[in-house]
Amino acid sequence: MYSATCEAPVNMALVKYWGKRNEELILPINDSISMTLDANEMSAKTTVAASESFKQNRMWLNGEVVPFEDNARLMRCLEGVQRLALANGGLKFPLSWKLHIASYNNFPTAAGLASSAAGYACLVYTLARLYEIPMNEQLTTIARQGSGSACRSLHGGFVQWHRGIADDGSDSIAEQLVTAEHWPNMHMLILVVNDARKKTGSTKGMQSAVETSTLIQHRATTIVPQRIKELRTAIQARDFKTFAELTMRDSNQLHAIALDTYPPCVYMNEVSHAIVNFVHDYNESVGEVKAAYTFDAGPNGCLYVLAENVAPLLAAIQVAFPNDAQQSVEYLKGIPVPPVELKKMATNGIAEHVNPKNLLKYIIHTKIGDGPRQLSDEKSLLIDGLPLPK
Numbered sequence: 001m002y003s004a005t006c007e008a009p010v011n012m013a014l015v016k017y018w019g020k021r022n023e024e025l026i027l028p029i030n031d032s033i034s035m036t037l038d039a040n041e042m043s044a045k046t047t048v049a050a051s052e053s054f055k056q057n058r059m060w061l062n063g064e065v066v067p068f069e070d071n072a073r074l075m076r077c078l079e080g081v082q083r084l085a086l087a088n089g090g091l092k093f094p095l096s097w098k099l100h101i102a103s104y105n106n107f108p109t110a111a112g113l114a115s116s117a118a119g120y121a122c123l124v125y126t127l128a129r130l131y132e133i134p135m136n137e138q139l140t141t142i143a144r145q146g147s148g149s150a151c152r153s154l155h156g157g158f159v160q161w162h163r164g165i166a167d168d169g170s171d172s173i174a175e176q177l178v179t180a181e182h183w184p185n186m187h188m189l190i191l192v193v194n195d196a197r198k199k200t201g202s203t204k205g206m207q208s209a210v211e212t213s214t215l216i217q218h219r220a221t222t223i224v225p226q227r228i229k230e231l232r233t234a235i236q237a238r239d240f241k242t243f244a245e246l247t248m249r250d251s252n253q254l255h256a257i258a259l260d261t262y263p264p265c266v267y268m269n270e271v272s273h274a275i276v277n278f279v280h281d282y283n284e285s286v287g288e289v290k291a292a293y294t295f296d297a298g299p300n301g302c303l304y305v306l307a308e309n310v311a312p313l314l315a316a317i318q319v320a321f322p323n324d325a326q327q328s329v330e331y332l333k334g335i336p337v338p339p340v341e342l343k344k345m346a347t348n349g350i351a352e353h354v355n356p357k358n359l360l361k362y363i364i365h366t367k368i369g370d371g372p373r374q375l376s377d378e379k380s381l382l383i384d385g386l387p388l389p390k
């Protein structure tokens with residue numbers, strides 16, 4: 001038996017991917033830019049094993065059996081990597097050997113927290129390790145066919161997914177703009193409003209948008225190209241103010257397009273809007289842009305903030321969004337400061353509006369991170385080809 005185990009990070013888009021020009025190959029109508037998040041806080045971990053004795057391809061996600069052969073996206077990723085392996089030559093074992101795959105996300109799946117991005121990036125990366133294919137841009141075109149945003153999770157730091165113009169998608173690749181070391185103090189607070197499965201997934205939501213929104217083509221052809229240029233410059237210059245404004249505007253535009261879809265797709269809720277108001281009030285009261293929000297296809301707010309501003313921002317959040325659990329480690333995941341210290345921090349006059357209690361489920365603190373990596377065999381999720389007991 002041969003096997004490989006890897007972990008891959010989540011990424012959070014700053015200029016959003018929303019809309020496809022080819023559903024099957026997952027080719028987008030516009031470029032997007034994301035930041036890869038630290039895999040220590042949120043990641044997918046996958047083991048792929050190949051053996052002559054396996055009767056069929058099998059997969060387990062978070063311990064549950066998931067369909068394999070009739071999952072078109074999964075099969076495309078597998079076939080894509082196997083084609084590359086064949087072209088590379090020197091196979092250790094025949095491609096006809098069946099695979100057992102176990103994957104586990106250490107954060108909620110299908111909740112608008114980009115589990116599909118980490119999941120498919122991890123799958124493709126692990127398959128590549130198993131078949132001994134070095135990291136290359138073609139792998140990003142394969143991960144893209146699992147879930148569009150997954151191609152960006154194959155790199156660390158800030159990443160641009162180029163829409164490409166070729167009909168076969170060969171130039172629709174993800175490119176690393178800068179490594180995580182370029183802006184290491186870029187952190188994020190994720191305000192989780194709801195981590196249940198969402199009503200309209202991204203795939204369906206963006207498909208309806210392309211079919212019915214009268215604004216989406218203007219965004220793709222006119223707004224995004226300019227925004228991408230400006231954001232690249234802001235990232236290069238570590239210009240947080242410009243970075244923040246572009247990010248917030250792009251999130252707002254994604255949700256404007258979701259509302260312009262007919263019938264409308266509503267991803268943000270009242271709590272999300274309370275988060276938006278909080279961030280604008282906060283930036284105004286400190287007299288500087290210190291936080292930027294972005295929302296994917298769900299109600300959870302992701303706030304970009306520099307490391308030195310995390311504690312004061314969090315202290316203000318604790319005041320504006322009071323919570324019965326706000327002293328607990330379950331509520332504050334990965335927070336660098338003890339909650340009592342936050343309590344002591346002066347927040348007088350900052351974002352004075354106090355929301356009703358318990359609007360947030362929990363808060364995750366994370367930061368910019370690197371791309372996928374291979375783990376040692378002891379970290380395998382399979383024993384004798386079967387998942388570890390829960």
Ligand SMILES: Nc1ncnc2c1ncn2[C@@H]1O[C@H](COP(=O)(O)OP(=O)(O)OP(=O)(O)O)[C@@H](O)[C@H]1O
Pocket residue numbers: 044045061103104105108109110111112113114115116117118119120122123149201202203296297298
């Ligand atoms: N670790 C994984 N390995 C393989 N596939 C995964 C993994 N995690 C999630 N997926 C796939 O992604 C699907 C969830 O994708 P979906 O787009 O609905 O949610 P999300 O990625 O959490 O949210 P969003 O993309 O809007 O941020 C799962 O049902 C599963 O098919």
Ligand SMILES: C[C@@](O)(CCOP(=O)(O)OP(=O)(O)O)CC(=O)O
Pocket residue numbers: 012013015016017018026032116117146147148149150202203204295296297
């Ligand atoms: C709102 C987004 O997170 C949309 C992500 O969409 P997916 O990559 O999940 O969609 P599919 O390609 O259909 O699988 C914005 C983004 O990540 O750029």
